[in-house]
Amino acid sequence: MSKLQKTLLTASVTLLGLNGCGGGEGVEGPAEALPAVAQGVVAQAAPGCLASDVDTDGDGVCDVVEAQYGTNPQSTDTDGDRLSDYAELFGSGGVNLPALGANARRKDIFIEADYYANRKPTQGALNRIIASFANAPVSNPDGSTGITLHLTLDQQIATADEDLDLNPVWTDFDTIKAKYFAAARAPFFHYMLFANKYSGGTSSGISRGIPAHDFVVTLGGWPTPGGTELQQAGTIMHELGHNIGLRHGGTDNANYKPNYLSIMNYEYQVYGFTVSGTANVFDYSRVRVASFNEAAINEVAAFTPVAPTTEADLAKIGGLRMVNVQVAGNASANLDMNANGSIQTATYARDLNRDGSTATVFPASQHDWLALVFDGAGTIGDSALGTSRALDREQTFLVAPEKVEPCLTADSVVAR
Numbered sequence: 001m002s003k004l005q006k007t008l009l010t011a012s013v014t015l016l017g018l019n020g021c022g023g024g025e026g027v028e029g030p031a032e033a034l035p036a037v038a039q040g041v042v043a044q045a046a047p048g049c050l051a052s053d054v055d056t057d058g059d060g061v062c063d064v065v066e067a068q069y070g071t072n073p074q075s076t077d078t079d080g081d082r083l084s085d086y087a088e089l090f091g092s093g094g095v096n097l098p099a100l101g102a103n104a105r106r107k108d109i110f111i112e113a114d115y116y117a118n119r120k121p122t123q124g125a126l127n128r129i130i131a132s133f134a135n136a137p138v139s140n141p142d143g144s145t146g147i148t149l150h151l152t153l154d155q156q157i158a159t160a161d162e163d164l165d166l167n168p169v170w171t172d173f174d175t176i177k178a179k180y181f182a183a184a185r186a187p188f189f190h191y192m193l194f195a196n197k198y199s200g201g202t203s204s205g206i207s208r209g210i211p212a213h214d215f216v217v218t219l220g221g222w223p224t225p226g227g228t229e230l231q232q233a234g235t236i237m238h239e240l241g242h243n244i245g246l247r248h249g250g251t252d253n254a255n256y257k258p259n260y261l262s263i264m265n266y267e268y269q270v271y272g273f274t275v276s277g278t279a280n281v282f283d284y285s286r287v288r289v290a291s292f293n294e295a296a297i298n299e300v301a302a303f304t305p306v307a308p309t310t311e312a313d314l315a316k317i318g319g320l321r322m323v324n325v326q327v328a329g330n331a332s333a334n335l336d337m338n339a340n341g342s343i344q345t346a347t348y349a350r351d352l353n354r355d356g357s358t359a360t361v362f363p364a365s366q367h368d369w370l371a372l373v374f375d376g377a378g379t380i381g382d383s384a385l386g387t388s389r390a391l392d393r394e395q396t397f398l399v400a401p402e403k404v405e406p407c408l409t410a411d412s413v414v415a416r
């Protein structure tokens with residue numbers, strides 16, 4: 001896609017007014033098709049490449065140099081994080097990604113975080129989420145597992161520029177972003193703002209769509225203004241989750257699904273899970289759980305794994321919550337789903353997703369980490385660099401972000 005095409009698409013997406021966190025009625029599905037990708041010319045060959053050198057994938061890094069760095073000469077993006085090999089090896093557009101720690105053979109996500117003076121998140125909160133991504137069950141071409149989350153606090157917003165209620169949220173957000181975020185970073189970075197409130201409410205934060213490249217964390221109206229470390233950490237990862245394609249039900253917007261073990265599920269946003277005995281681990285779903293019927297709850301059997309997830313995988317996960325209460329047991333067995341202090345052998349019905357029915361059947365859940373979308377709805381990735389992007393990459397540019405509803409509010413926390 002040319003820069004012009006991309007600019008036009010970005011403009012049309014903006015005009016659609018896609019503001020959001022979680023709900024379902026937004027624009028979804030492919031927008032109208034854009035012209036086929038032009039086979040352009042690489043602006044500049046990589047250091048070490050001669051004009052005559054073969055560049056099979058046309059990404060500006062000739063095959064000889066790809067061999068030196070161990071990148072794939074047949075892929076413009078060896079590690080699949082939507083940052084091109086060229087940009088990760090040599091920088092692009094004035095942004096020196098390698099100096100910032102980019103690795104062309106391991107997935108990277110870059111986030112610039114700015115904050116209001118009294119809304120600065122703790123380093124402990126950031127470290128929790130960096131660790132969660134480092135522990136991600138995602139494999140890389142360099143043989144490692146995990147994702148490197150480059151999550152750094154950049155600037156404090158000047159007091160005069162603090163807008164205590166972002167309203168309309170993205171209009172006011174853009175005023176701040178225009179001043180504090182370098183436009184050259186846009187193809188590579190998500191932008192996160194630690195603000196106070198938006199739209200006059202107490203929602204914990206909002207993502208600019210699913211997927212998207214912008215999000216805000218707004219814990220100003222919570223009982224501890226600005227949030228506790230756990231609330232900050234969980235909200236960062238939850239809103240970032242929307243940025244990288246996750247919904248409240250994983251693949252759909254159905255919240256509180258008991259068999260969806262992810263902090264995208266409100267039940268877990270500010271608590272996380274207990275994993276192998278460690279409490280408050282913030283994680284997207286790393287297991288697949290079979291369909292579950294709340295009309296026939298069997299506490300002894302708990303949840304059933306879907307391959308390749310095993311019973312042993314489920315058994316590591318504790319700290320489960322049912323209707324706002326943490327319950328004993330683990331996801332594999334002896335799970336006290338009605339929190340009455342004992343494991344019942346007889347089956348029973350309970351409204352676990354708070355929808356007024358005790359007969360909901362929840363579909364099998366997804367493995368979130370393998371479903372992430374790294375391209376920020378087409379905005380992340382230096383699309384102008386390569387000359388022969390695969391069509392599947394271009395297609396992701398045609399999917400408009402989805403409109404979403406406000407995320408978890410303070411009320412639900414106060415009620416706890």
Ligand SMILES: [Zn+2]
Nearest residue numbers: 021022407408
């Ligand atoms: Zn949400």
